[in-house]
Amino acid sequence: MRQKFRPETGSQVLVQRRSNWAQKIFPLGFELLVGVGLELLRRYTKSWVNGVRRETQLRRQVPEVKKASQSGLPGNSSVKQIAETAPRRKGWVSPKEIFKMLTATAKEWSNDKCPQLGAALAYYAVFSLAPLILLLLGLFGIIYGGSQEARAKVLEQISYFIDPSALQSVQEIADKVAQPKPGLWSAILGAFIALFGASGIFGQLQEALNTIWDVKPKPNQGVWAFFRSRFLSFAMVGGVCFLLLISLTLEGLLKGLHAYLQGVMPGGHYVGMTIFYVFDLAIIIFLFAMIFRFLPDAKIAWHDVWYGAALTAVLFVIGKFLLGLYLSSGAAGSAYGAASSLVTLLLWVFYSAQILLFGAVFTRIYADTRGSHIQPEEYAVRVKKTEVELPQP
Structure with missing residues (x-):
């Protein structure tokens, strides 16, 4: 136990270096931080896997999209909409x-x-x-x-x-x-x-x-x-x-x-x-x-x-x-x-x-x-x- 004086309050406050509540709170906080990190990693991995699946499906439609763009399909064509709204490449970026x-x-x-x-x-x-x-x-x-x-x-x-x-x-x-x-x-x-x-x-x-x-x-x-x-x-x-x-x-x-x-x-x-x-x-x-x-x-x-x-x-x-x-x-x-x-x-x-x-x-x-x-x-x-x-x- 040690005493620390706070002049702004005009009172003495007893401060204990390692109190029981601190020893209980900080392990829980550390476990919570690790749990949140693992949950974010799980969600990012799931999102990345879904992105790879969507990319694979879009690649299968590439020949049809190219053919539609060359033949000039009307604006309400679903294939043309796929060509215009298809996302760009996902996944890891190479050093090149x-x-x-x-x-x-x-x-x-x-x-x-x-x-x-x-x-x-x-x-x-x-x-x-x-x-x-x-x-x-x-x-x-x-x-x-x-x-x-x-x-x-x-x-x-x-x-x-x-x-x-x-x-x-x-x-x-x-x-x-x-x-x-x-x-x-x-x-x-x-x-x-x-x-x-x-x-x-x-x-x-x-x-x-x-x-x-x-x-x-x-x-x-x-x-x-x-x-x-x-x-x-x-x-x-x-x-x-x-x-x-x-x-x-x-x-x-x-x-x-x-x-x-x-x-x-x-x-x-x-x-x-x-x-x-x-x-x-x-x-x-x-x-x-x-x-x-x-x-x-x-x-x-x-x-x-x-x-x-x-x-x-x-x-x-x-x-x-x-x-x-x-x-x-x-x-x-x-x-x-x-x-x-x-x-x-x-x-x-x-x-x-x-x-x-x-x-x-x-x-x-x-x-x-x-x-x-x-x-x-x-x-x-x-x-x-x-x-x-x-x-x-």
Whole structure:
């Protein structure tokens, strides 16, 4: 038994290192985690087997489909409907196919002018970061109480996505926006302005994804298109806040599981750290999947989204490590003096945006080659890019 004093409550709380309830709860939690994993594996295996069976049936119909397409059957023909709605190839992707898709992704990434799109995202991030931090501070302040503890939690969650070398600017912004503002109406107005400002980066990201996926909203939609776009941006802001809260909650459970594994098995520390890394990667994959699935004005199957989000998350983790080595040297922002922290943050957002856009291009390539294709929403149209050389006058 040991005593720990909490100044915010003004009382003493007796904390026992290994209580009986903890020894009962954590084994049950570990068994539940393993059971859920096995159930997900069983469902995925069943879905994969059913996909192989459907693919085999469709392959048997290939000669009939080719014959129907060459003879020009009417639109109500069932064979022609099979040809138009048949899914692409399923199953494992060979290394040769992966190399071809990555090569095509690099080519399309250059053709879509992703460096310019990433520069626009970095510009919008400067104006959206402070409102987003203000919203997170308000949300975490309601849960934890006290601005200092909320500030620490916000910076802790943001550090998972931003390199420590670029975190200095975020800390300075958090110190400024954490100062309390007097007045109820000023607080409400500030929250509305913060929500509107934080949605700016998601609006620009939506435009970038529409450009990459060759879709755009239909013209002459007026105010409805503006409000729909802003609603999606607001929803993404709320989704990010909710995702950080879920991450914070599960992180506490994982810390308890980590402590339990250290006490009951040799090498439990490394097992716990592996679980932490897998958890962080899963959070990043889920965030990218939400961006690809809901933000653009296009329809895309979840199967294609998860492949693209997984590749983007892996590239993001690798890029975070490599960019951290480069930015931590100080060579990037040392020539800018007092603005070095801001320049470092801009470079971090720019290079991170390139990874995100590369993943978006890969998602499109995968959906077109092995997936269900990307289709525009009912309120959007597909954009066809054609180069025309005009005759000389």
